[in-house]
Amino acid sequence: MNARRNLVVGNWKLHGTLAGNHGLLLQLITNLKGLNAIDFAVCLPYVYLFQAQQLLAGSNILWGSQNVSQYDEGAYTSCISAAMIAEFGCRFVILAHSERRMLRLEGHEVTAQRLLRALEGGLTPIYCVGEAQAERDAGIAEDAVKKQVLNMLHSLDDDAFVRAKQCNMVVAYEPVWAIGTGQHASPQQAQSMHAYIRQLIATRDPAFAQRVRIIYGGSLSADNAYAMLEMPDIDGALLGRSALVAESFTEICRIANSLALEAHQQST
Numbered sequence: 001m002n003a004r005r006n007l008v009v010g011n012w013k014l015h016g017t018l019a020g021n022h023g024l025l026l027q028l029i030t031n032l033k034g035l036n037a038i039d040f041a042v043c044l045p046y047v048y049l050f051q052a053q054q055l056l057a058g059s060n061i062l063w064g065s066q067n068v069s070q071y072d073e074g075a076y077t078s079c080i081s082a083a084m085i086a087e088f089g090c091r092f093v094i095l096a097h098s099e100r101r102m103l104r105l106e107g108h109e110v111t112a113q114r115l116l117r118a119l120e121g122g123l124t125p126i127y128c129v130g131e132a133q134a135e136r137d138a139g140i141a142e143d144a145v146k147k148q149v150l151n152m153l154h155s156l157d158d159d160a161f162v163r164a165k166q167c168n169m170v171v172a173y174e175p176v177w178a179i180g181t182g183q184h185a186s187p188q189q190a191q192s193m194h195a196y197i198r199q200l201i202a203t204r205d206p207a208f209a210q211r212v213r214i215i216y217g218g219s220l221s222a223d224n225a226y227a228m229l230e231m232p233d234i235d236g237a238l239l240g241r242s243a244l245v246a247e248s249f250t251e252i253c254r255i256a257n258s259l260a261l262e263a264h265q266q267s268t
């Protein structure tokens with residue numbers, strides 16, 4: 001653990017019903033009350049953002065969307081703009097998730113435009129990077145991640161970079177082979193990649209690199225959360241399946257919160 005304020009985010013992906021969300025969110029509000037050493041958020045399908053706003057406003061749980069359009073307005077059927085998302089009180093937006101990249105729905109250029117729109121709209125991007133299994137097997141995991149991080153950094157001009165720093169943009173390391181497979185990266189593998197991503201960000205801004213939150217996603221569960229989150233460069237988690245069960249999400253948040261309290265005590 002480290003001095004950065006850790007962040008646990010649930011990415012609900014294509015899950016939810018009005019009734020089910022209601023129960024889950026109320027349970028999370030109760031369970032997470034009083035855990036104040038870290039930040040928590042849920043990123044829901046667009047159609048549930050209003051419900052999240054109604055239920056979560058006033059709680060210590062933030063919320064966000066799972067994507068945003070590269071367009072502000074116009075004849076773009078089905079697109080949702082940053083301004084629309086912001087109207088529902090969202091803090092976060094997940095960008096560049098591998099499930100979007102793999103389905104070939106978004107390449108680098110589109111993602112770069114979405115990143116700019118999110119920042120202009122006052123949202124905090126959670127920008128995902130991560131290598132595929134074949135890239136890890138070929139020993140080029142770092143190269144693959146480097147390309148994605150540098151693409152992200154290059155897509156930010158100076159004004160956008162200032163916005164990214166002001167809103168505390170988040171980076172998520174999600175090895176593609178670990179997502180939804182039950183096979184998480186080892187704490188050492190993840191730590192090493194997080195430290196590497198931090199180094200890459202330092203090439204643009206060493207001070208921001210020290211404070212940017214780099215969170216881990218990929219089969220993180222209550223069973224492996226302690227080992228992952230105690231690593232010095234892992235600043236929280238992006239959860240898929242574990243975010244859909246109140247007990248799992250709560251347990252991971254409790255682990256992160258107590259690690260943060262321990263780190264705070266050690267530093268004082």
Ligand SMILES: O=C[C@H](O)COP(=O)(O)O
Nearest residue numbers: 011179180218219240241
């Ligand atoms: O955005 C979340 C990740 O894709 C992780 O999903 P998972 O926890 O189900 O492996």
